[in-house]
Amino acid sequence: MAEPNNSSLPVNRSTSLLTDMYELTMLEAALRDGTAHREATFEVFARKLPNERRYGVVAGIPRVLEAVRDFYFTEEQLATLDFLSDETVEYLRNFRFSGQIDGFREGELYFPYSPILTVRGTFAECVLLETVVLSILNADSAVATAAARMVTAADGRPIMEMGSRRTHEYAAVTASRAAYLAGFDSTSNLEAAHRYGIPAAGTSAHAWTLLHVDEDGRPDEAGAFRSQIESLGVDTVLLVDTYDVAQGVRTAIDVAGTGLGGVRIDSGDLGSMTRRVRRQLDELGAYNTKVVVSSDLDEFSIAGLRGDPVDSFGVGTSVVTGSGSPTMGMVYKLVEVDGHPVAKRSRGKAMTGGTKRALRTYRSTGTAIEEIVVPFDAADPEVGDADARELTVPLMRDGEIVPDQPTLQESRDYLAGQLVTLPWEGLALSRDEPAITVRFVGFPETARE
Amino acid sequence: MAEPNNSSLPVNRSTSLLTDMYELTMLEAALRDGTAHREATFEVFARKLPNERRYGVVAGIPRVLEAVRDFYFTEEQLATLDFLSDETVEYLRNFRFSGQIDGFREGELYFPYSPILTVRGTFAECVLLETVVLSILNADSAVATAAARMVTAADGRPIMEMGSRRTHEYAAVTASRAAYLAGFDSTSNLEAAHRYGIPAAGTSAHAWTLLHVDEDGRPDEAGAFRSQIESLGVDTVLLVDTYDVAQGVRTAIDVAGTGLGGVRIDSGDLGSMTRRVRRQLDELGAYNTKVVVSSDLDEFSIAGLRGDPVDSFGVGTSVVTGSGSPTMGMVYKLVEVDGHPVAKRSRGKAMTGGTKRALRTYRSTGTAIEEIVVPFDAADPEVGDADARELTVPLMRDGEIVPDQPTLQESRDYLAGQLVTLPWEGLALSRDEPAITVRFVGFPETARE
Numbered sequence: 099m100a101e102p103n104n105s106s107l108p109v110n111r112s113t114s115l116l117t118d119m120y121e122l123t124m125l126e127a128a129l130r131d132g133t134a135h136r137e138a139t140f141e142v143f144a145r146k147l148p149n150e151r152r153y154g155v156v157a158g159i160p161r162v163l164e165a166v167r168d169f170y171f172t173e174e175q176l177a178t179l180d181f182l183s184d185e186t187v188e189y190l191r192n193f194r195f196s197g198q199i200d201g202f203r204e205g206e207l208y209f210p211y212s213p214i215l216t217v218r219g220t221f222a223e224c225v226l227l228e229t230v231v232l233s234i235l236n237a238d239s240a241v242a243t244a245a246a247r248m249v250t251a252a253d254g255r256p257i258m259e260m261g262s263r264r265t266h267e268y269a270a271v272t273a274s275r276a277a278y279l280a281g282f283d284s285t286s287n288l289e290a291a292h293r294y295g296i297p298a299a300g301t302s303a304h305a306w307t308l309l310h311v312d313e314d315g316r317p318d319e320a321g322a323f324r325s326q327i328e329s330l331g332v333d334t335v336l337l338v339d340t341y342d343v344a345q346g347v348r349t350a351i352d353v354a355g356t357g358l359g360g361v362r363i364d365s366g367d368l369g370s371m372t373r374r375v376r377r378q379l380d381e382l383g384a385y386n387t388k389v390v391v392s393s394d395l396d397e398f399s400i401a402g403l404r405g406d407p408v409d410s411f412g413v414g415t416s417v418v419t420g421s422g423s424p425t426m427g428m429v430y431k432l433v434e435v436d437g438h439p440v441a442k443r444s445r446g447k448a449m450t451g452g453t454k455r456a457l458r459t460y461r462s463t464g465t466a467i468e469e470i471v472v473p474f475d476a477a478d479p480e481v482g483d484a485d486a487r488e489l490t491v492p493l494m495r496d497g498e499i500v501p502d503q504p505t506l507q508e509s510r511d512y513l514a515g516q517l518v519t520l521p522w523e524g525l526a527l528s529r530d531e532p533a534i535t536v537r538f539v540g541f542p543e544t545a546r547e
Numbered sequence: 548m549a550e551p552n553n554s555s556l557p558v559n560r561s562t563s564l565l566t567d568m569y570e571l572t573m574l575e576a577a578l579r580d581g582t583a584h585r586e587a588t589f590e591v592f593a594r595k596l597p598n599e600r601r602y603g604v605v606a607g608i609p610r611v612l613e614a615v616r617d618f619y620f621t622e623e624q625l626a627t628l629d630f631l632s633d634e635t636v637e638y639l640r641n642f643r644f645s646g647q648i649d650g651f652r653e654g655e656l657y658f659p660y661s662p663i664l665t666v667r668g669t670f671a672e673c674v675l676l677e678t679v680v681l682s683i684l685n686a687d688s689a690v691a692t693a694a695a696r697m698v699t700a701a702d703g704r705p706i707m708e709m710g711s712r713r714t715h716e717y718a719a720v721t722a723s724r725a726a727y728l729a730g731f732d733s734t735s736n737l738e739a740a741h742r743y744g745i746p747a748a749g750t751s752a753h754a755w756t757l758l759h760v761d762e763d764g765r766p767d768e769a770g771a772f773r774s775q776i777e778s779l780g781v782d783t784v785l786l787v788d789t790y791d792v793a794q795g796v797r798t799a800i801d802v803a804g805t806g807l808g809g810v811r812i813d814s815g816d817l818g819s820m821t822r823r824v825r826r827q828l829d830e831l832g833a834y835n836t837k838v839v840v841s842s843d844l845d846e847f848s849i850a851g852l853r854g855d856p857v858d859s860f861g862v863g864t865s866v867v868t869g870s871g872s873p874t875m876g877m878v879y880k881l882v883e884v885d886g887h888p889v890a891k892r893s894r895g896k897a898m899t900g901g902t903k904r905a906l907r908t909y910r911s912t913g914t915a916i917e918e919i920v921v922p923f924d925a926a927d928p929e930v931g932d933a934d935a936r937e938l939t940v941p942l943m944r945d946g947e948i949v950p951d952q953p954t955l956q957e958s959r960d961y962l963a964g965q966l967v968t969l970p971w972e973g974l975a976l977s978r979d980e981p982a983i984t985v986r987f988v989g990f991p992e993t994a995r996e
Contacts, residue, residue: 304881330575
């Protein structure tokens with residue numbers, strides 16, 4: 099799985115310092131008192147969905163598995179851990195996770211208390227993984243969940259992801275990936291395109307038009323358009339709002355002819371603007387020239403353009419920042435020790451102990467009914483005449499990634515298939531209860547809040 | 548500046564694919580029509596502060612300079628750019644930015660339309676830098692700006708950054724850096740601690756207490772506390788809210804004695820909880836045992852605890868996600884071509900053309916009066932008897948980072964000094980106008996909105 103040396107992202111790097119200090123101080127104390135080798139289960143779940151979203155999208159599973167695989171300590175890294183005893187450093191010197199990971203597929207929908215990921219091994223080897231596992235799942239799932247809402251709002255019209263500039267330079271790459279997983283069609287980000295095989299897109303910025311001035315510094319929009327077409331072909335998309343939109347559209351068709359691929363509008367009231375531009379293009383005979391819009395779009399403004407003649411959307415800030423929910427609030431909790439369920443009882447943070455797996459039931463029409471969580475080793479629950487599907491699948495065995503993991507494209511298709519199983523109100527954008535409930539069967543009564 | 552091979556972050560990596568495709572298609576078109584070699588100035592600025600914040604904090608400047616220095620194309624990277632002509636690929640093969648960068652210091656305060664960064668060179672070399680420059684500045688400044696508000700709210704009590712798990716695994720590292728810049732005292736993140744010299748902190752999670760069960764699976768909180776103290780010393784902080792807080796505090800002092808370093812509360816109503824816990828600790832004679840709180844704190848909840856007996860705060864999600872503003876909305880715009888100011892006139896996105904620099908004026912008391920932006924080569928404006936300070940400093944010359952850049956510690960001290968120059972209402976947490984205004988002197992009339 100080594101990657102070629104042609105990226106702008108880290109390769110062959112240990113992930114072991116992407117970790118909170120307390121994981122190592124706990125390890126140290128556990129090695130000292132003998133609890134380090136207890137058999138433990140940690141579980142990733144979320145107590146709620148942010149912003150009262152109706153579903154969450156699991157994203158980042160392959161990245162988690164790679165991060166666990168690459169979790170080892172080099173001598174140079176060990177030298178930085180001067181707060182640890184020699185015994186602990188010696189433990190880390192030989193460290194590789196050798197346990198089991200089961201969990202939801204990438205692209206699976208999840209709800210409050212879904213057992214998204216289950217990590218089994220010794221306490222020592224599982225406790226170390228908390229931070230990097232959660233970082234990846236929380237970040238990637240936040241983007242994928244927001245992106246899925248935008249794809250629903252766009253109602254079949256393509257969306258390009260173009261938000262790299264509004265998030266950390268590496269987070270941008272994985273945000274592109276998560277958006278594509280959720281049904282976006284392309285990305286502006288070259289590293290994401292290359293690394294994940296996502297179609298890349300993009301033509302020009304306002305700077306391109308502004309660059310074209312005559313010797314006295316007067317704007318030459320026609321020159322900018324002409325030059326872009328000479329370089330990229332008449333099928334390109336011209337940005338027509340640098341100066342005046344109506345004039346920009348006229349100039350675009352003057353220069354390109356009616357075969358122009360598209361025009362992009364990146365400012366103003368996009369609804370009225372697209373109607374005017376569509377009318378103008380039609381009057382000019384450019385019936386097939388597409389109207390592309392961008393400018394701080396989110397799922398709500400996309401939905402607001404449903405009746406307008408928009409052919410495709412460019413979305414930046416809102417998708418890479420999770421549209422108001424930049425993280426999903428997933429947690430990584432110890433739920434079982436040497437076969438005994440454990441659970442904290444902190445106020446507002448109660449949970450159910452024990453290792454778990456989940457199934458989802460469906461009507462014969464394919465509509466999801468509910469999610470049922472059972473003890474990991476329990477028999478399947480009684481589901482009557484509903485169809486039941488196992489949500490928990492093996493992901494890592496004895497520290498090795500289970501072979502034949504789905505590709506990004508397969509997970510993208512999988513998610514698209516799952517979204518249509520939601521009861522119809524589950525796809526609404528408004529705040530509400532989770533689309534389906536999660537029922538626990540076979541556990542002692544608990545006080546989840 | 549090569550980094551040692553002991554980190555979990557990329558080293559010696561080109562940043563050139565952390566770029567939007569349209570920068571390269573514009574380059575291609577510009578090489579073809581001859582505009583590529585025009586002398587250009589691009590400027591980073593923000594049209595507004597998110598969430599009506601009263602100031603922004605510039606963060607990420609050294610990271611930007613390193614990213615520009617490391618912006619080159621390897622043969623392997625060039626091979627991925629199959630949408631470009633041979634001529635463009637040849638241009639990129641030899642590419643290094645060789646221009647000039649001037650801008651605000653890291654830790655400087657900024658306001659709408661402050662000329663934060665000014666990049667001068669050929670159009671070709673400047674246009675390529677847009678995405679990576681903005682990614683870094685937008686992400687780092689969002690965290691630093693949120694963190695500065697939290698530091699103000701904490702009113703001298705220390706804050707630890709512990710949000711790694713709630714953001715992208717690499718964004719976590721630079722978020723720790725930005726939070727420290729803004730006055731946080733420590734971080735949970737080991738990579739950040741090591742890479743940036745930030746004090747690391749952290750003791751234990753609920754999992755540590757839950758791990759300690761007897762043979763029948765019954766909780767053994769005393770055992771967990773005893774073991775932690777044996778490993779980390781009596782000066783450690785015990786997490787007392789896994790089961791019942793009052794019992795947890797009793798057990799903690801039973802086990803540790805009155806010399807216990809601290810107790811941490813991570814759930815519930817922190818105000819009433821800390822008062823009860825402080826009273827209980829005092830009754831037990833543990834007068835010097837500190838009360839540490841965490842649990843979804845942000846600047847508002849920190850401010851709400853101002854009258855409560857909290858000794859220090861742990862802040863996670865809200866700081867790494869910019870507390871409601873995960874990005875700053877900075878843009879990178881062409882403002883001058885071959886000596887001519889240029890500016891787009893898009894609705895709601897107007898701007899002022901021309902290369903700029905900025906000064907800030909102060910009363911003799913040290914309080915900031917206003918920011919004055921002038922043409923880059925203009926003489927200093929008339930400021931009466933106010934003190935004026937140059938905000939725009941040289942950062943890169945002919946593609947080389949200007950020597951003697953400030954350390955993170957120096958920038959941290961600088962920001963602390965700048966925050967006290969704001970008019971007192973400028974530090975309020977509520978939404979309002981920017982704390983000081985930015986006035987343009989020596990430019991044609993413009994219609995900034």
